[in-house]
Amino acid sequence: MFASFFRVVLVAALAASALAAPDVVSPTRTDRNVAAPINPVGVVARSLARNPAVHLTNAQRLSRGLPPNRPRAHARRALQARQSAACVAQTGTIRVILTDPVSGTTANTGYVSMDANDFGEYGFTTDRADAVSVSICRESGTTFDILTRNGLAAYPYLGGVRGFASSDDNLGNNANYVYIAGTTQAAHGPPVSGANAFSAASNIAVDYESSxxxxxANNELLASWVNTDGSVPAQEIVFVPAAGTQAFAIVGNVQDFASTYGAVDVATFYFVPA
Structure with missing residues (x-):
């Protein structure tokens, strides 16, 4: 009898204790390994037209393992006066070396691709046949535009476009970034509003620069984005390999950018004349 009574009291005490104890809810922890996207999510990008492939000389075709061009008949044309120019434009491709920012080892080598992603941002290819063909008017000591010959038709310059998730137009010790994307031409200086591939594809207005x-050294192409105050901060080119992006960007701080948007490779660009 006493034992039964004791069991009843014990069960009642345990029940009361359970009712009195507050619910313990495990805190929701943000997974730092989940990277934020550098492009808008849920936006149906508008299609952007691309220029047709450029004509290759027989020497260029043979160097790429392709058969020579078919013979073509050339109609006679009247001689035209040669136009004077401030500089002589060179055509070629952009060689890319991707480096792991932590170990410093080479991750891959290839080219800037002629195929932009859905938001008009240029990416990476290992196939030389898929490289973007560019024209550069070389002027030492100054910044310049890079004209794409087989890139986006309406946005023919390989320029910089403010990242939609950046806090402002300025690079520095922050996670801000600039897409390497198709643009129209603009004078060298701080970012301007106007026509660029990202804005056309996403319907999100952002500023851009082309020059x-x-x-x-050794024909390396260095990014020179200008902040809104006219300063040119230290900056590097990175490749964002995330699925659905796979594009190059310019950043002021690789570590800050990677902490927010995920792992990247540091990219070094070299102009390779045709």
């Missing part, structure tokens, strides 16, 4: 390139 953002300068030469380093």
């Amino acid at each position: 953002i390139w300068r030469f380093g």
Whole structure:
């Protein structure tokens, strides 16, 4: 009898204790390994037309393992006066070396691709036949535009476009970024509003620059984005390999950018004359 009574009291005490104890809810932890997207999510991008493939000389075709061009009949044309120019434009491709920012080892080599992604941002290819063909008017000591010959038709310059998730137009010690995308031409200087591939594809207005390139040693192409105050911060080119993006961007701080948007490779561009 006493034992039965004791069991009843014990069960009642345990029940009361359970009712009195507050519910313990495990805190929701943000997974730091889940990268934020650099492009808008849920946006149906508008299609962007691309220029047709450029004509290759027989030497260029043979170097790529392709058969020579078919013979063509050339109609006679009247001689025209040669136009004077401030500089002589060179055509070629952009060689890319991708480097792991942590180990410093080479991750891959290839080219800037002629095929932009859905938002008009240029990416990476290992196939030389798929490389974007560019024209550069080389002027030492100054920034210049890079004209794509087989890239986006309406946005023919390989320029910089403010990342839609950036806090403002300025690069520096922050996670801000600039897409390497198709643009129209703009004078060298701080970002301007106007026609660019990202805005056309996404219907999101962002600023851009086209004259953002300068030469380093050995034909290296260095990014030279200008902040809104006219300053040119330290900056690097990165490749974002995330699915659905796979594009190059310009950043002021690789570590800050990667902490927000996920793992990247540092990209080094070299102009390879045709």
